[in-house]
Amino acid sequence: MSALQRLRQSLLLFLAARDRRERIMLGCGAALLALALVYMLLIDPALAGRAQLRKNLPGLHQQVAELQALASEAAGLSGKTAAPVMAISKESIETSLARSGLAAQSVVVTGDFIKVQLAAASFAGIVNWLGETQANSRVAVSDAAITALSEPGSVNATLTLQRRQSE
Numbered sequence: 659m660s661a662l663q664r665l666r667q668s669l670l671l672f673l674a675a676r677d678r679r680e681r682i683m684l685g686c687g688a689a690l691l692a693l694a695l696v697y698m699l700l701i702d703p704a705l706a707g708r709a710q711l712r713k714n715l716p717g718l719h720q721q722v723a724e725l726q727a728l729a730s731e732a733a734g735l736s737g738k739t740a741a742p743v744m745a746i747s748k749e750s751i752e753t754s755l756a757r758s759g760l761a762a763q764s765v766v767v768t769g770d771f772i773k774v775q776l777a778a779a780s781f782a783g784i785v786n787w788l789g790e791t792q793a794n795s796r797v798a799v800s801d802a803a804i805t806a807l808s809e810p811g812s813v814n815a816t817l818t819l820q821r822r823q824s825e
Contacts, residue, residue, distance in 0.1 A: 746767065746772060746795050746797065746821065747767060748765045748766075748767050750795075751765045751767070751772060751774065751791075752765055754787065754790065754791055754794075755774070755776075755787060758783050758786060758787040758790070759780070759783050760776060760779050760780070760783050760784065760787055761776075761779075762774050762775060762776055763775040763776065763777050770820055770821040771800070771818060771819070771820055771821075772797065772818070772819040772820075772821075773816070773817070773818050773819075774815075774816070774817045774818075774819070775815070775816050775817075776813075776814065776815045776816075776817075777814050778807060778809075778812050778813075778814065779812065779813060779814075779815060780811055780812065780813075781804070781806075781811055781812070781813045782811065784804075784813070784815055784817075788817070791819070795821075796821060796822045797819040797820060797821055797822060798819065798820055798822050799817060799818070799819055799820075800818050800819065800820040801816075801817070801818035802815065802816070802817050802818070803815065803816045803817075804816075
């Protein structure tokens with residue numbers, strides 16, 4: 659006899675020993691216990707999850723609206739062309755240096771490379787000029803030789819700039 663059959667047999671013997679009223683009470687108690695288990699294991703978690711989703715839904719709708727607005731903004735921006743890049747010439751480099759308060763000893767433009775030599779120039783001015791030039795003309799520093807002078811903040815610099823490809 660298997661364990662399940664023995665359990666069934668002992669349950670039948672237990673119920674047979676009880677009168678009709680006790681069997682009805684035990685049956686009602688078992689049914690009530692089964693209903694409580696079904697509620698606790700299946701119905702209550704579903705109701706709690708549903709309430710949580712109902713609570714989170716307005717926030718999720720707000721996030722969807724924000725994402726849709728960002729997507730439409732990105733789609734609008736993708737159609738725009740990039741700002742035109744300033745043409746680089748010896749004169750444009752000298753003009754931009756002069757706007758920054760710098761004077762070059764020499765400026766040589768060869769193909770995609772620009773070599774600029776500065777003597778007794780302000781280091782801060784050179785850094786500011788490089789930032790502006792890199793942003794406006796799409797160039798990058800490919801080589802730099804900077805020597806500090808005895809006067810604080812003054813340097814001799816030889817900079818080689820290279821035109822970057824379109825981004």
